Amino acid sequence: MAVCRRVNAEGISVSLDSLGESVTVEAEARAAADVYHRVLDAIEAGGLKANVSLKLTQMGMDIRPELAEEIVAGVVEHAGRVSSFVRIDMESSDYTDATVAMTERLHARFPGSVGTVLQAYLYRTDKDAERLLGQGIRIRLCKGAYKEPASVAFPRKQDVDANYVKLMKRMATSGVFCGIATHDEKIVDEMLRFVRQNGVARDAFEFQMLYGVRRDLQRKLAKAGFGVRVYVPFGNAWYPYFMRRLAERPANLIFLAKNMLRR
Numbered sequence: 375m376a377v378c379r380r381v382n383a384e385g386i387s388v389s390l391d392s393l394g395e396s397v398t399v400e401a402e403a404r405a406a407a408d409v410y411h412r413v414l415d416a417i418e419a420g421g422l423k424a425n426v427s428l429k430l431t432q433m434g435m436d437i438r439p440e441l442a443e444e445i446v447a448g449v450v451e452h453a454g455r456v457s458s459f460v461r462i463d464m465e466s467s468d469y470t471d472a473t474v475a476m477t478e479r480l481h482a483r484f485p486g487s488v489g490t491v492l493q494a495y496l497y498r499t500d501k502d503a504e505r506l507l508g509q510g511i512r513i514r515l516c517k518g519a520y521k522e523p524a525s526v527a528f529p530r531k532q533d534v535d536a537n538y539v540k541l542m543k544r545m546a547t548s549g550v551f552c553g554i555a556t557h558d559e560k561i562v563d564e565m566l567r568f569v570r571q572n573g574v575a576r577d578a579f580e581f582q583m584l585y586g587v588r589r590d591l592q593r594k595l596a597k598a599g600f601g602v603r604v605y606v607p608f609g610n611a612w613y614p615y616f617m618r619r620l621a622e623r624p625a626n627l628i629f630l631a632k633n634m635l636r637r
Contacts, residue, residue, distance in 0.1 A: 377585065377606055378422045385596045387603040388424040389461060389582070390417075393611040394432040400441060403434030407445045409609070410460075411452055418456040425459035427605065430473060443476055450480050454487035459512075464491035466520040467527070474502055481511050491555075493518035494538035495527040503541055507548045514553035514582060515541055535561065543568055546579045553603060555582040559591065576600050 378388045392409040394402075410426055417424045428449065435442040446462065453460045462477050464470065477490040489512030492499045496518065506513055517534055518527065528534045538556070542565060545552040554565060562581065568574065580601030583592055596602045 375416050375420055375422070378417075378424050379420070381585070381604055381606075382423050384593060385602075386592060387580070387601065388422070388585075389427045389603055389605045390424055391427040391463070391605060391607045392432075393607050393609040395429045395465070395611075396431045396436060397434055398436060400434060400437055403432065403437065403441065403445055406432050407449055410449045414449070414452050414456055414458055417458055425461065426453065427461040427463050429463045429465060430469060430476070431465060435469065435472070439472060439476075443479070446476070447480055447483065450484045450488045454484045458487075460488045461512075461514060462488065462490045464493055464516075467496060467522055470496065470498070470502070474506065477506070477511060478509060481509060485510070489513060491516060492541070493520075493527075494541055495522065495534040497526060497528070499537070499541065503544065507545065507550050510550055512551055512553070513545060514555050515545060516555040539564055546574050547572070549578075552579050553582040554579055555605075557583055557588045557591070559588075562591065562595070 378390070381388050390413055392406060392413065394406050397403045397406065406428075410428060413426055416422075417426075426449070428446065430442050430446065433442040433445045446460070450460045462473055462480075464473055473490055477488060480488045490506070491514040492502055492506070494515060494517050496502075503513060503515075515538065517538055528537060535558070539561060542554050542561070545554070546565070546568065556562065565581075569576065576599050580603050581592075581595050582603045582605060585604045585606040592602050592604060
């Protein structure tokens, strides 16, 4: 909450993520959800500009999909009650169908209180984006952090980047408020050009980045009047999360190393 207040003071919003995934015990899944209920209450009590992000495997997806949906529905209902929002994070492509489908069902029950994440490196994302945008479901667009086979994902970075740019422009002009999640300054600059050239309102979307990474760019965009949201992970499960990300995509380590010296 202290981080939230500091970031909000700079005109930047927050997405809070209590780290954890691949839960195999129901009690742990329910305990993870309880953290989110307390966070949502704290956001409301503090008048903070923040919402929450969670993973389905943290909520018991690998135990029983029905259990995960019951638990997540409770969090989404709570978020709607306090005028907040739940982002269902996307995991590996093994979970894409289930994540999209559950987001659709929960959006039908709690309109405007839930959205999900799509990954530009998957071939299927173009169709998934159209499907979700058609229902008014908010999307966070990212490049993708999991190691995927060439049968389901673009293996070349330039193809991922090209798909990302195409998708972000579609989302910015869709009428659905979406998050453009990238630290890639070339892509950010392309989005700024697109906005200027096409008269896209600055509040039609928001840029999203990781807490502490490219703070200079975050502040620059916020001062220019664009919405910016930083992703703030917390909790005891940070080590396996961090190590798995580095093991799956060594490029993440290079990315972090490059940005350690940038403020």
